[in-house]
Amino acid sequence: MKIAVLGGGQLAMMLAGAGKPLGDSFTFLDPNPESCAASSGELLVAEYTDLAVLHSLAENSVVATFEFENVAVDAVINLQQQLPVHPPVKALSVCQDRLPEKLLLQQLGIPLAEFMEVNTRADLLEAVANIGYPAVLKTRRLGYDGKGQAALRGAEDMERAWHKLGDYELVLEAFVPFDAECSIIAARDQNGCVVCWPLSRNIHLQGVLAVSMAPWFADELQQQAEDLVNRLLEHFDYVGVITLELFLKDGQLLANEIAPRVHNSGHLSIEGSSCSQFENHIRAISGREVKTPVAKGFSLMLNWLGSIPEHGELVNVDGVYLHNYGKQPRAGRKLGHTTLCAADREGLLQLLDLFRNLEHPSISAAMASLN
Numbered sequence: 572m573k574i575a576v577l578g579g580g581q582l583a584m585m586l587a588g589a590g591k592p593l594g595d596s597f598t599f600l601d602p603n604p605e606s607c608a609a610s611s612g613e614l615l616v617a618e619y620t621d622l623a624v625l626h627s628l629a630e631n632s633v634v635a636t637f638e639f640e641n642v643a644v645d646a647v648i649n650l651q652q653q654l655p656v657h658p659p660v661k662a663l664s665v666c667q668d669r670l671p672e673k674l675l676l677q678q679l680g681i682p683l684a685e686f687m688e689v690n691t692r693a694d695l696l697e698a699v700a701n702i703g704y705p706a707v708l709k710t711r712r713l714g715y716d717g718k719g720q721a722a723l724r725g726a727e728d729m730e731r732a733w734h735k736l737g738d739y740e741l742v743l744e745a746f747v748p749f750d751a752e753c754s755i756i757a758a759r760d761q762n763g764c765v766v767c768w769p770l771s772r773n774i775h776l777q778g779v780l781a782v783s784m785a786p787w788f789a790d791e792l793q794q795q796a797e798d799l800v801n802r803l804l805e806h807f808d809y810v811g812v813i814t815l816e817l818f819l820k821d822g823q824l825l826a827n828e829i830a831p832r833v834h835n836s837g838h839l840s841i842e843g844s845s846c847s848q849f850e851n852h853i854r855a856i857s858g859r860e861v862k863t864p865v866a867k868g869f870s871l872m873l874n875w876l877g878s879i880p881e882h883g884e885l886v887n888v889d890g891v892y893l894h895n896y897g898k899q900p901r902a903g904r905k906l907g908h909t910t911l912c913a914a915d916r917e918g919l920l921q922l923l924d925l926f927r928n929l930e931h932p933s934i935s936a937a938m939a940s941l942n
């Protein structure tokens with residue numbers, strides 16, 4: 572089947588990696604001529620809003636999807652008039668704005684931190700008076716990986732935060748002193764069948780994912796997370812993979828964000844699961860049945876931001892899987908990841924220990940959390 576993907580980054584590349592063995596071929600649309608998915612299919616270099624290019628993309632494809640949530644909704648609506656697009660555009664548009672996203676979570680009874688809409692300095696004062704410190708001020712749109720955010724630890728941070736973000740539509744949310752961060756990834760096919768991967772434990776550095784580990788949590792928490800993500804899937808009559816990022820506090824899950832797409836915390840499903848998030852996304856959007864993913868032991872993913880440490884002989888070790896996206900290095904850029912897979916947690920610790928002498932913040936973060 573010919574599949575169109577809006578976006579040509581590493582998620583698109585990994586979608587193609589899963590789809591090709593199923594016999595699918597891929598066309599990517601991305602304004603960046605150096606998109607790393609170029610080696611996995613045909614790359615159309617154009618703006619997402621280029622109607623002529625959208626038309627030719629639609630003519631040459633059977634179904635379309637997107638790899639990131641900030642793709643222009645208008646482009647997706649345009650495409651949808653020409654061929655089926657999954658996941659649903661309404662999920663995309665809700666996830667592009669933190670305010671409707673939070674209101675939906677509230678409507679569906681999914682717990683989340685207290686929040687208030689902020690458009691003026693007076694709104695901010697009122698929101699702080701209600702929510703208290705510490706709190707996080709966030710832009711409603713185009714904020715991801717900790718961008719467009721300012722921490723408010725106390726009244727002394729107010730001016731700096733307003734100076735930084737006051738020109739935008741905002742939300743203030745209570746800071747959650749979480750015990751852990753985690754995410755549940757689920758896939759729903761066109762028959763409404765839902766499968767979930769094990770809830771993964773995530774560590775962020777400066778707001779960006781550095782490490783994911785799964786399975787990590789007890790069944791009870793898994794059930795709690797599956798129940799929450801199912802409400803979203805039902806609400807949207809969703810098709811494809813969805814991710815719900817969560818905070819864990821005192822045994823309870825609080826939603827942070829919804830990503831209507833495959834997710835960085837699910838990269839470990841490529842080797843750590845009988846069916847990856849990428850394969851099930853392709854299966855769902857192309858009208859195939861999703862497969863039940865079964866964890867192959869325990870996995871840990873190290874995200875390589877800014878640089879990929881020289882792996883040397885480590886690439887030959889059983890259970891070590893390096894993915895280099897082939898991108899030009901730049902500070903903070905996601906360049907690749909390595910997944911470690913072992914039969915048990917002990918084995919996973921032993922594999923991680925092999926990375927002890929390589930210098931990278933993701934390794935230090937993983938070591939610190941496991942020791």
Ligand code: AMP
Binds near residue numbers: 684714717746
């Ligand atoms: P976001 O872009 O909203 O997913 O935020 C990126 C990261 O910042 C999260 O994964 C958390 O580590 C941190 N963060 C964001 N919002 C909060 C919050 N309300 N309380 C505590 N940490 C937060």
